[in-house]
Amino acid sequence: AQRLKGCLPDGAVTARFGGDEFVILLPAHYKNEQTAATCVQNIARQVNQLVSAPVQIGRHLIHCTTSIGLTIFPQSKDTSSQILRRADTALYRTKAEGRNGFRFFDVSMQRLAQSRWQLEEGLHQAIHRGELELWFQPQVTKEGVMSGAEVLLRWRHPTRGLISPLEFISVAEESGQIAAIEEWVLDETMRLIKHWDSMGLPETFRHVSINISPSHFMQSGFVSQVEGALERHTVANVNIELEITENLLIENFEQAIKTMKALQAKGIAFSIDDFGTGYSSLRYLSQLPLNVLKIDRSFVAPIDHESDETPIIDVIMLMAKKLGLEVIAEGVETQAQRTLLTERGCRLYQGYFFSKPLHHEEFYTLLKQ
Ligand code: C2E
Ligand code: CA
Ligand code: CA
Ligand code: CA
Structure with missing residues (x-):
C-alpha cells in the first residue's frame, strides 16, 4: 500500500483489500468517467512500472499486470459494501477479458453479478440445509459390467430447481x-x-471416483480430511479414486x-x-502415483461424424501403455464410439x-439389478 501511494493523485486514499487487491478512493473531482479513466490509466502505468520485472518463483517466471x-x-x-461489490464486479470483468486493463461498472454487469452473489450466498446455506445431492454415473467395462461410478454433485435449489455443477x-x-463442499462430498460418498455395502453390493463394483478441485487438493489439510473420511467409513471392497487435472x-509438482x-x-x-486438454509431459506423469487417464469427451465426440482417424486417442492409449x-x-454416446474405442484398446x-x-x-437400484 505504501508503494502504491506514490502512484496516486493528491487526495486519493488506498487500503489493502486482502491478497493482492487494493481499494483506491479517488476524490470527488474525478466523478466524471472521462477524468476517472485518465486518472486510472495513469495509476496503472505507474504501478506496472513498479512491478514490471518478472519474478522467478521455483520453475516459473511470473509476470505481473494490473x-x-x-x-x-x-x-x-x-x-459501502454495495459500492465495493460494484468495483469488484468490474474488476472481475477486467480479469475475464484478459487482465491488464480497467472497466467501469455498468448495469449490464449487475444482473450477472447479482446472480453470482445469490449463488455464492445460497451456497453457504446449501450444505446445512441439505440441498446438495450426490449423483452417480456408471463406468462400464468392455464386457458391459458396471465396475465403478463417478460421483457428480448437484444442488437442489429451493426456488431454481436442480443446478448443474458447471454453474456453481x-x-x-x-x-x-x-473445500467445505468437497469435504462434504468425500464424507457423504464414503458414508453412502x-x-x-451393508445392504449388499455386487462384487464386480470396485471403485468410485470423486472430483477434486485444484484449490482444495493443494490445501494443507487435504490429506487429513480424506484420512478422516476413510476412518469414519471404510469399505473393504470399493476403492476411492480421486479425479484431478x-x-x-x-x-x-512437488506438493x-x-x-x-x-x-x-x-x-x-x-x-x-x-x-489431453491440458499440457502433459511423459516425464512428469511417469513420476506420479497415477492409476487412470480419463480421455476427455471432446476427443470422443467427433468420432461419429468424421473419419475413423483418432490421432489424439491413439497417442493417449500409447502414453497409458508406456506408463502402465x-x-x-x-x-x-453411441455404439460407433464404443466400438472404435474398443478397437483402439x-x-x-x-x-x-x-x-x-x-x-x-x-443409482443403487440400478446397481442391484
Ligand atoms: P466432468 O468431471 O468432466 O464430468 C463429466 C460431465 O460430463 C458430467 O457433467 C456428466 O454428466 C457429463 N457427461 C457424462 N456422460 C456424458 C455424455 O455421454 N455426453 C455428454 N454430453 N455429457 C456427459 P456434470 O454432472 O454436469 O458435471 C460437470 C462438471 O462439474 C464435471 O465435469 C466436474 O468437473 C464438475 N463437478 C461435478 N461434481 C464435482 C465435485 O464434487 N467437485 C468438483 N471440483 N467438480 C465437480
Ligand atoms: Ca470428472
Ligand atoms: Ca472429465
Ligand atoms: Ca470435462
Missing part, C-alpha cells in the same frame, strides 16, 4: 467454499458406499506428488480428468450410451 474495476458513487442509498463449482472455488499436477503419495499409502487411487495406466473414455467407458448420471437412490 487489473482495475471502477465504480462511481454516491448513487442514492448505496452502502466455479463460484464455490472463487468464494473459497469449495458403506451403507450400500493435469495442470494442477504440473504447476505444483502434488507428496499429497498423492500420502494418500496412495491409504489406498486412494488417482485419475487424471479431461486428459488404465484408460477410461468419457462422454461415450480402451476397456472402460462412461457416457450417456450406458447411463446418464443418476440420483444416488436410483
Whole structure:
C-alpha cells in the first residue's frame, strides 16, 4: 500500500483489500468517467512500472499486470459494501477479458453479478440445509459390467430447481467454499458406499471416483480430511479414486506428488480428468502415483461424424501403455464410439450410451439389478 501511494493523485486514499487487491478512493473531482479513466490509466502505468520485472518463483517466471474495476458513487442509498461489490464486479470483468486493463461498472454487469452473489450466498446455506445431492454415473467395462461410478454433485435449489455443477463449482472455488463442499462430498460418498455395502453390493463394483478441485487438493489439510473420511467409513471392497487435472499436477509438482503419495499409502487411487486438454509431459506423469487417464469427451465426440482417424486417442492409449495406466473414455454416446474405442484398446467407458448420471437412490437400484 505504501508503494502504491506514490502512484496516486493528491487526495486519493488506498487500503489493502486482502491478497493482492487494493481499494483506491479517488476524490470527488474525478466523478466524471472521462477524468476517472485518465486518472486510472495513469495509476496503472505507474504501478506496472513498479512491478514490471518478472519474478522467478521455483520453475516459473511470473509476470505481473494490473487489473482495475471502477465504480462511481454516491448513487442514492448505496452502502459501502454495495459500492465495493460494484468495483469488484468490474474488476472481475477486467480479469475475464484478459487482465491488464480497467472497466467501469455498468448495469449490464449487475444482473450477472447479482446472480453470482445469490449463488455464492445460497451456497453457504446449501450444505446445512441439505440441498446438495450426490449423483452417480456408471463406468462400464468392455464386457458391459458396471465396475465403478463417478460421483457428480448437484444442488437442489429451493426456488431454481436442480443446478448443474458447471454453474456453481466455479463460484464455490472463487468464494473459497469449495473445500467445505468437497469435504462434504468425500464424507457423504464414503458414508453412502458403506451403507450400500451393508445392504449388499455386487462384487464386480470396485471403485468410485470423486472430483477434486485444484484449490482444495493443494490445501494443507487435504490429506487429513480424506484420512478422516476413510476412518469414519471404510469399505473393504470399493476403492476411492480421486479425479484431478493435469495442470494442477504440473504447476505444483512437488506438493502434488507428496499429497498423492500420502494418500496412495491409504489406498486412494488417482485419475487424471479431461486428459489431453491440458499440457502433459511423459516425464512428469511417469513420476506420479497415477492409476487412470480419463480421455476427455471432446476427443470422443467427433468420432461419429468424421473419419475413423483418432490421432489424439491413439497417442493417449500409447502414453497409458508406456506408463502402465488404465484408460477410461468419457462422454461415450453411441455404439460407433464404443466400438472404435474398443478397437483402439480402451476397456472402460462412461457416457450417456450406458447411463446418464443418476440420483444416488436410483443409482443403487440400478446397481442391484
Ligand atoms: P466432468 O468431471 O468432466 O464430468 C463429466 C460431465 O460430463 C458430467 O457433467 C456428466 O454428466 C457429463 N457427461 C457424462 N456422460 C456424458 C455424455 O455421454 N455426453 C455428454 N454430453 N455429457 C456427459 P456434470 O454432472 O454436469 O458435471 C460437470 C462438471 O462439474 C464435471 O465435469 C466436474 O468437473 C464438475 N463437478 C461435478 N461434481 C464435482 C465435485 O464434487 N467437485 C468438483 N471440483 N467438480 C465437480
Ligand atoms: Ca470428472
Ligand atoms: Ca472429465
Ligand atoms: Ca470435462
